[in-house]
Amino acid sequence: SKLAVLISGNGSNLQAIIDAIRARMLDAEIVVVVSNRKNAYGLERAAQAGIPTRYHPLKPYRDAGRSRQEYDADLARILQEYRPDWVVLAGWMHILSDAFLRHFPYRVINLHPALPGQFPGATAIADAFEAYQRGEIKETGVMVHLVPDEQVDRGPVVASEAVPIYPSDNLETLTNRIHQTEHRLLVGALRRLLEGD
Ligand code: GRF
Numbered sequence: 001s002k003l004a005v006l007i008s009g010n011g012s013n014l015q016a017i018i019d020a021i022r023a024r025m026l027d028a029e030i031v032v033v034v035s036n037r038k039n040a041y042g043l044e045r046a047a048q049a050g051i052p053t054r055y056h057p058l059k060p061y062r063d064a065g066r067s068r069q070e071y072d073a074d075l076a077r078i079l080q081e082y083r084p085d086w087v088v089l090a091g092w093m094h095i096l097s098d099a100f101l102r103h104f105p106y107r108v109i110n111l112h113p114a115l116p117g118q119f120p121g122a123t124a125i126a127d128a129f130e131a132y133q134r135g136e137i138k139e140t141g142v143m144v145h146l147v148p149d150e151q152v153d154r155g156p157v158v159a160s161e162a163v164p165i166y167p168s169d170n171l172e173t174l175t176n177r178i179h180q181t182e183h184r185l186l187v188g189a190l191r192r193l194l195e196g197d
Contacts, residue, residue: 001027001028001029001085001086001194002028002029002030002031002082002083002084002085002086003017003028003029003030003031003084003085003086003087003088003190004030004031004032004033004034004079004082004084004086004087004088005017005030005032005033005034005046005087005088005090006033006034006035006036006087006088006089006090007034007035007040007042007043007090007091007092008035008036008037008040008091008092008093008094009037009040009042009091009093010040010041010091011033011040011041011042011043011045011046011090011091012179012183013090013091013182013183013186014030014033014042014045014046014090014091015042015045015183016182016183016184016186016187017030017090017186017187017190018030018045018046018049018051020187020190025187025191026187026190026191026194027194028190028194030046030051031051031082031083031084032051032052032054032078032079032081032082032084033046033051033052033053033054034053034054034055034056034078034079035053035054035055035056036055036056036057036058036092036093038055038057042090042091043055052082054078056071056074056075056078058071058094068097068099069099070099072097072099072100073099073100075096075100076099076100076103076104079103079104080103084104084107085107086107086108086109086190086193086194087107087108087109088108088109088111088186088190089108089109089110089111089147090111090186091111092110093122095150095152096108096147096150097150098149098150101147101148101149101150105148106146106148108146108147109144109145109146109147109158109189109190109193110144110145110146110147110153110155111142111143111144111182111185111186112124112142112143112144112153113125113142113178113179113182114127114128114140114141114143114153115140115141115142115143115160115162116143116145116157116160117154118137118140118141119131119140120152120153120154121152121153124140124153125140125171125174125175125178126171128140128165128174129169129171129174132165132169137165138164138165139162139163139164139165140163140165140174140178141160141161141162141163141181142160142161142163142178142181142182142185143157143158143159143160143161143185144157144158144159144160144185144186144189145157145158146158158189158192158193159185159188159189159192160185161181161184161185163177163178163181164177
């Protein structure tokens with residue numbers, strides 16, 4: 001299967017996919033990596049692995065008074081050049097509108113550092129840690145889900161896994177534990193999806 005991976009930053013989850021493909025744990029090819037940020041370290045990871053990269057920033061659209069729908073439609077056009085079977089949001093920090101999603105129905109998967117239904121949005125790990133400190137939760141988690149529509153961090157769950165929080169944790173130790181879980185869960189979820197293809 002052909003994967004397109006969308007990133008905004010470090011790309012450690014992208015790296016997990018690259019490594020799994022190399023180790024033949026995943027029968028797939030990453031056909032393109034797209035970033036909305038020019039200095040995303042994930043772009044270097046992709047280049048080092050010989051994967052084509054594209055940079056698709058929102059600012060020029062904003063500056064020209066062009067809509068988010070136009071940005072998303074152009075993003076879909078970029079990806080379609082590479083004919084991906086699946087689009088993987090691996091730390092992509094923009095919400096995708098229907099102008100993008102209608103081109104890839106039930107073919108977009110997102111990774112989110114919280115359990116299903118909990119802490120949507122960009123600050124999920126910190127939100128969970130604060131809820132833990134208030135005594136509201138004892139654990140958090142990670143999920144991989146399909147992105148059928150514009151709702152943020154929601155959709156049919158492909159895989160999820162609880163991550164414990166310990167009294168000795170700080171935000172950094174919890175974040176590290178969550179990221180390690182993400183790398184494993186994302187690869188496992190992709191395996192299952194691709195086998196079902
Ligand atoms: C991950 O925590 C992902 O769940 C979130 O953004 C982070 C991306 O990390 N949406 P990386 O760029 O893959 O290292």
